[in-house]
Amino acid sequence: MKIISCIKPVPDPASRLIINESKTWIKDNDLTFVASEADNYALEEALRLKEKHQGDVAILSMGGDEAARVLRSGLAMGADRAIHLLDPKFKGADEFAAAETLAKAIEKDGGADLVLAGVQSDDLGTGMTGVMLAEFLGYAHATVVIGVEADPAAKTLKVKRELEGGINETVELPFPAVLTIQFGINQPRYASLKGIMAAKKKELKAWSAADLGLSDNLVGKPGAMYEVKEVFVPERKSRVEIITGTAEEAAAKLVEKLRKEAKVI
Amino acid sequence: MIFVITEHRDNKLKSITSEALVFAQRVGQDFGQPVTAVVLGANVSGLADELKTKKIDRVIVAEHPDLAEYSPDRYVEALKTILGNEKPFLVIVGHTTQGMDFAPRLSVSLRRPLIAGCVEYEKQGDRLILTRQVFNAKMNMKTGVRGESPYFATASPGAFQADELQSGGNAEIVSVAVQFSGPVRRKLVERVEAPRGMVDLSAAPIIVAGGRGLKEKDNFKIVFELAEALGASVGASRPVVDSEWLPREYQVGSSGQTVSPKLYFAVGISGAIQHLVGMQTSRCIVAINKDVEAPIFKVAHYGIVDDLFKVVPALTKIFKDLKVS
Ligand SMILES: Cc1cc2nc3c(=O)[nH]c(=O)nc-3n(C[C@H](O)[C@H](O)[C@H](O)COP(=O)(O)OP(=O)(O)OC[C@H]3O[C@@H](n4cnc5c(N)ncnc54)[C@H](O)[C@@H]3O)c2cc1C
Ligand SMILES: Nc1ncnc2c1ncn2[C@@H]1O[C@H](COP(=O)(O)O)[C@@H](O)[C@H]1O
Numbered sequence: 107m108k109i110i111s112c113i114k115p116v117p118d119p120a121s122r123l124i125i126n127e128s129k130t131w132i133k134d135n136d137l138t139f140v141a142s143e144a145d146n147y148a149l150e151e152a153l154r155l156k157e158k159h160q161g162d163v164a165i166l167s168m169g170g171d172e173a174a175r176v177l178r179s180g181l182a183m184g185a186d187r188a189i190h191l192l193d194p195k196f197k198g199a200d201e202f203a204a205a206e207t208l209a210k211a212i213e214k215d216g217g218a219d220l221v222l223a224g225v226q227s228d229d230l231g232t233g234m235t236g237v238m239l240a241e242f243l244g245y246a247h248a249t250v251v252i253g254v255e256a257d258p259a260a261k262t263l264k265v266k267r268e269l270e271g272g273i274n275e276t277v278e279l280p281f282p283a284v285l286t287i288q289f290g291i292n293q294p295r296y297a298s299l300k301g302i303m304a305a306k307k308k309e310l311k312a313w314s315a316a317d318l319g320l321s322d323n324l325v326g327k328p329g330a331m332y333e334v335k336e337v338f339v340p341e342r343k344s345r346v347e348i349i350t351g352t353a354e355e356a357a358a359k360l361v362e363k364l365r366k367e368a369k370v371i
Numbered sequence: 372m373i374f375v376i377t378e379h380r381d382n383k384l385k386s387i388t389s390e391a392l393v394f395a396q397r398v399g400q401d402f403g404q405p406v407t408a409v410v411l412g413a414n415v416s417g418l419a420d421e422l423k424t425k426k427i428d429r430v431i432v433a434e435h436p437d438l439a440e441y442s443p444d445r446y447v448e449a450l451k452t453i454l455g456n457e458k459p460f461l462v463i464v465g466h467t468t469q470g471m472d473f474a475p476r477l478s479v480s481l482r483r484p485l486i487a488g489c490v491e492y493e494k495q496g497d498r499l500i501l502t503r504q505v506f507n508a509k510m511n512m513k514t515g516v517r518g519e520s521p522y523f524a525t526a527s528p529g530a531f532q533a534d535e536l537q538s539g540g541n542a543e544i545v546s547v548a549v550q551f552s553g554p555v556r557r558k559l560v561e562r563v564e565a566p567r568g569m570v571d572l573s574a575a576p577i578i579v580a581g582g583r584g585l586k587e588k589d590n591f592k593i594v595f596e597l598a599e600a601l602g603a604s605v606g607a608s609r610p611v612v613d614s615e616w617l618p619r620e621y622q623v624g625s626s627g628q629t630v631s632p633k634l635y636f637a638v639g640i641s642g643a644i645q646h647l648v649g650m651q652t653s654r655c656i657v658a659i660n661k662d663v664e665a666p667i668f669k670v671a672h673y674g675i676v677d678d679l680f681k682v683v684p685a686l687t688k689i690f691k692d693l694k695v696s
Contacts, residue, residue: 123506132506202478202485230505232466232487232525237475246556247443249472264560269468270625272567276560290613331484335500335513339664340490346658346671353681360657360673361689368655368672370634371577371601 107161107258110218111152112208112236113180115139115172116228130334139172141179144224148287150294151254152222153184159258162186164215168196168207174310181305182297189215193314198327201230205238207325210318212243219258221284225250233286240284247284248277252291372459373399373406374521375427376450378469379418387465389533391526392425394489395463396537401494404460407431408542411449413439419544426537433549440559446473447480449549454481456547459521461499466525478523484516485523488644490530503527507643508666528625528648568620570628572604577634580606580623580650584639584660584679588616593683594638600690606630606650608640624649639679642667659683 117123117137126133141149152163165180167173168191177188191211199207212218221243223236233249240247252274253266261281266274268288297305315325322328349356349363364371373395378385392408399406405428410418412434419432431453437445450473454462462477464470466488478485490511491502498515501524505512516522572578579601581594591611598605606628607621623630625645635653640646642658642665650656651670658671659679668674675682 123509125510132510201475201487205475205479228507231507232503233471234475234478234485234487237472238479241476241479247472247476248557250468267468268565268626269562271629272565272627273562274565275562277557278560279557289609293615331478331518332486332501332514332516335515337505337510337512339509340511340666340669342669344669344671346668346674348663348668348674348676353675353677354685356675356677357682357685357689360675361686361693363673364634364655364657368634370655 107155107159107220107256108218109152109155109161109220109222110164110166110212110215111145111149111180111185112221112223112239113145113149113165113167113176114142114224114227114229115167115169115176116142119143119228125337125339129336129338131337139176141176142224142227142229144226144287144289146294147289147291148222148224149180149183149185150292151287153295154292155220155254155256159256164189166208166211167191168199168204170197177310178305179297181308181310182301183295184301185308187309188311190310190312191318192312193325195315195322195326198330199325200330200332201232201234201238202331203325203329205235206242206329207315207318207320208235209239209242210320211313214313214318217243217282219261219281220256220263221245221282223284223286225286225288236284236286243282243284245282245284246279247286248279249286250288251285252288254285372457373404374454374457374459374462375406375408376462376464376470377408377410377418377422378465378467379410379412379415382415382417384418384421385465385467386533387467387470387526387528389536390528390531391463391465392427393531393533393535394526395461396426398461398492398499402460402499405429407459409433409450409453411438411446423542423544424538424540425542426540427542428540430542430544431547432544433547435549435551437551437555441469442555442557442559443473443476444553444555444557445551447476448551448553450477451480452549453547454521462521462523464523464525466527470525474523474525481521483521483523484518485525486514486516487525488527489524490527504644507641509641509664527644529644529651568618570604570618570620572606572623572628572630575604575630575632577601577603578606578623578630578632579603579636579638580608580640581611581638582608582640583610585611588614590680591616593680593687597636597683597687597690600687600694603634608646637667637671638683640667641665642669
């Protein structure tokens, strides 16, 4: 089976996010980047499928230098090779432009039996990219996947999807397919020392927009379907009463309020 | 024209449909655009009759045996036909596991913008500015759609209030014939309730729920201690369960249990929409979080902005003392 697993570099969840001067994104130059959390689950699933059925696991990431580091970690986890979509022109892509660029790269790589993406990223976070990728590639797809069984001989997949309200559904779909992988589907492995050493010898190639044959108007900001007008922290039209003081004081005040005011205990 | 693609199961409209209709009614009023609800399915005339009573202009019904169960291939094909005949301005879909399963495909196949996870909008001149959430609801982003309509938007659950849906209309019901030529690649095998386990939080009067802010499994004991002092049940956010600190049955949220206790403590939980939809109707919500900007404070009644490792033991002590006295 040939599997391509997508990895989006996002700011380390522990970072403090500050909105940039032009209010169009966050200040990202000093941040550490890691793989978006769901992508770790996707890569783990790819590695398990390979362990079961043999094949090739490539990881794919569009981004600046931070993406190369994230890809190195993926190679250390056990991916066979990595493709870095690196071009200043890719900057400012929305999900649509990202999906088109990723799709072109997958096509250039000869397509795949299975493409895995995260259910949603930790920054833009709507889970559009994987589904858009499927449409650009003309592949079948399934979202919010919590279980995968592949039958490489029959070229079919049986996957379990998680729906709202504690409902799960099982669907069958043919190769080639894109799956968006839900958090918690597995327990991602950590890279071993051996893995880290082995990663140094693995292939990590970089492709630009020109390599993909994508014209400037289709990538990055010009390729985006929307313009970012403003990023802001929403004002809380809320009723919340923030209780102040030391931890002990606040706790005591809170208990008082829960008893006398809210009358819930 | 504004279209709402309705979502239904077992011949009942989902509440997200009402929320999407509220979004549509508001945009419709501001932009002077009529609202059309679209129902895809088989034997769904009952749903059309129900929608007809809302203050909208039209209900389009496309019935076909292939639409009896949702499938992305059929939905995309049917909607391409319907939208192709109509040239809508805005097409609203629910930001659900179903909506987000087909809307991105439609957006790509028509090469039109999709703004997903919308919570608000603005009218700037003739332009529609859609506001969506980013960074797990910690920030919002205002976006200006590019190019010609139709524009696609998904409505974030809970962002538009279903009870604001205006009725009193007498919409025209229009049946549209759809024919399919493409394959149905993805087939439904079965749909089942996820195993429930032993933890039933639905009747718990008090819940102390912990999140990723607890950092590691062993720390969760402070949540259990507080719960015990209060005679409360324990709940968790999804990452707690995904990391196997607690079994799945403790999870509160869109893919876990929906709860509505009289008192809900959210300890080290940021308040992502998928968590909020599972607990926001609780009578009294207390949030303990060191980040004042955490979205959980949007729904909380009382908040303590401090280190949970200090606050939670302090609370436990007070409740223990209260019990003794
Ligand atoms: C399809 C789908 C379904 C989902 N279903 C669910 C669901 O049912 N339930 C659910 O909960 N999630 C669900 N999620 C996940 C959801 O999007 C969030 O990722 C999740 O709710 C975040 O959990 P959290 O708040 O515990 O973690 P985080 O978002 O990481 O928040 C941790 C919080 O702890 C605070 N904190 C850290 N350290 C401390 C400290 N020392 N003192 C005080 N505060 C501290 C931080 O400020 C932060 O706000 C779903 C996601 C998807 C895509
Ligand atoms: N720049 C990127 N490089 C690689 N994969 C990406 C990129 N952007 C999005 N993806 C994939 O798409 C998933 C969903 O992202 P999003 O649509 O932003 O929620 C991510 O978890 C990744 O798997």
